Amino acid sequence: MNILAQKKSRWLEGGIHGFLFFCAFLSILTTVTIVVSLVWESIPFFFEVAPLDFLLGTTWQPLIVPREYGVLPLVVGTLQIVVGSALVAIPIGVCCAIYLSEYASPRMRKIVKPTLEVLAGIPTIVYGYFALTAITPVLKSIYSGTETYNAASASIVVGIMILPMIASLCDDALRAVPGSLRQGAMALGATRFEALTRVIFPAALSGITASFVLAFSRAVGETMAVSIAAGATPSMSFLPTESIQTMTAFIVQVSMGDTPRGTPEYHAIFAVGMLLFLITLGINMVAHRVLRKYREVYE
Amino acid sequence: MSWLDTANLNLRKRRRRALYFKSICSLFTWSCFVLLAVLLVHVGHKGVGLIDVDFLRNAPSWRPEDCGIWPAIAGSLWMMGLTALISIPCGVSAALYLEEFAPKNRWAHLIDVNISNLAGVPSIVYGILGATVFVRFLALEQSVLAGSLTMSLLVLPVIIIASREAIRAVPSTIRHAALALGATPWQTVVHHVLPTALAGILTGVILALSRAIGETAPLITIGAVAYISDAPAGPMDSFTVLPLQIYSWTTKAQSEFQDLAAGGIVALLVFLVIMNGIAVWIRHRAEGNAN
């Protein structure tokens, strides 16, 4: 009887085990489904538009005739947001991280860290509203030629959004550098600034780089703030005062509109979505590889 | 005789440079506080005054002065509840499997890498997945269920990663003690590992759900719309959520509607503050118990 009971519980445990495995396997399933649905739905698109024309074309005009499906303007728009937000977020984020890891007292850390967490936790829609109703008017008052929807405003707000990520990842990277290196540098007559810039910062460089790369990937995928603030005008120009469109904003534009299902312009969102997925996946994989490498050095 | 005796140490100049650098760093750090303050004040001074009983009770309307956010609040609550029901069991189970049961082989590594990559996939891509699979393939249409399933997939990696960290923090001595008393691995996990890791898991879950409640893009892609006049009554009803309502008001040209958006944002932020407050409270209590 005892043995039977045990056997029954083994069965039960086997079932539970299976369920747990299924849940873990779900993540693989998600990836596969993402890839399959993106590929499946963009096949009709690529029957109409040659892949090379899509990738290398410089006019994106899917919603009005004559329709053109050159994705480069969307890529350029996305790139503009990435570069602009990096210009905002990298200096502030890195300085924050240095302040946190080098200069801040434990009490100061206890105030700054949650502030960054709050900034990171604010929904992107709120940032979009902020860009349109606060940043854009300021930009307009500085330079009157600024359009209502413009790349600069969106870049600044995306910069604010990715700032906490850069700050906290760089802080981790700087703190992972063994304290003995700082002591060694100071014992050789370095000031704290010299120890930081000449020894600690270079030692943490791969971690810092990885944080930038992860932040770029966030900026590439950022949707609501750029949809609201940057407008819907695909453009190859690099003028920050003008309206642009990013890959994500195009997907939103089509989803919000009444584009009929089954048309090439509808399937275009899957082609753009696939490109977006591949770009962010590539960036993330690079970042994780860099991160793993630098962890190996010190652990 | 040392070269130090004749070297030009330039200490004053070096000290000054160090001081400038420190000042710049603290200046930038303070600018984060300023940014947050400006953001909150900007939204607050327009939005707080709008919030009254009518605003919370009414449905959106073409007349700004009649507008309310009740359908959006109800939709957000529905979606959050369903998302929690779906994603928490799945996420915690997956974390348990990966930490406690998974053999350390190539599959486990693959799942590992896959999860960290999924966490970096833009939310709008999940929206595309939801539109294809849930809305059309499973014919759930633009229902709360379709939205919640999409959102669940989106927050799963976050829940799994947070739960794994909490489970990993449970000292292995506890497991060994339980196993040595003849418990099965499953009993060990249910009786000892999970209760110990519970606070950490809950904190991660709440943070993941706060992310879900603020997400807009995937719901736009699956076709949820802002012009809903009633709160959903069941999981198959169509719905809207707070961020969508805010988006639709923000993109209207009239400034009255943009002010309504500020009101909606204040409501959304209150939601988030409550959820994060609960998370902080749980963490605090757990630390209290541990000491």
Add this chain to the structure above:
Amino acid sequence: MTQMKIQPNKFNQGSEPEKEAPDPRQDSALSAEHVTIRYGNTVAVDDVGLAFAANQITAIIGPSGCGKSTFLRAFNRMNDFIPSASLEGAIRFQGIDIYDPAVDPVEVRLRIGMVFQKPNPFPKTIYKNVAWGPQINGFKGDLDELVENSLRSAAIWDEVKDRLHKSALGLSGGQQQRLCIARTLAMQSEVILMDEPCSALDPLSTGRVEDLMLELKQNHTFVIVTHNMQQASRASDYTAFMEAGKLVEFDHTEKMFQNPSNQRTEDYVSGRFG
């Protein structure tokens, strides 16, 4: 950076070693007067007075946790980086109190170098590890020559001369520690403090480091903290024994190991505790 609390002019003769003991203070390079160091409310070093003779090797021994490392780190103000640490008393280097507010700690560390317990080479090339300190401090001579001489003095030149521009992290533990010594030697500081420099090394490397000190003491004053009594007896001229933050006895090394005046010292050096 936290400044330490300084209480000047509290010098007195209280903890002078016994009469027949030598008085290295006559030409001492470095001395501590009534030094008390606290971490918060915990007293780590309790009213210790000690003077290190110039061009001699002084060993500080004692059981772990007796405060000997904390005491050593006070001599080049490395405790400044521990926010809770505070110091009373005075530490004099060439007659100047190094905790005087007018004294720049960077200058103190230039004159009083330090080698740490664990080798801590920078993740840079071997050459840059040695050249770095002189470079940031305005060295104007022939850098290559200085690097070579320093590496030769640290008895590691032959092992690394063909890989000067490779990463220092590729060296073995013993080589890394000798590189760190070379790095310190390149500063040509008068005093070199060593905080258990051999605790992570094998016996062969340990012997090398000890030989090094004996060779280099013509030009430098060494203070070495060690838990290894054989090392103290082999390599040092003077030995100080500390216990529970207090200085128990200080004398010529020979006398300390053969005929100590204090019973506790005798118990410790004969291995009865610690």
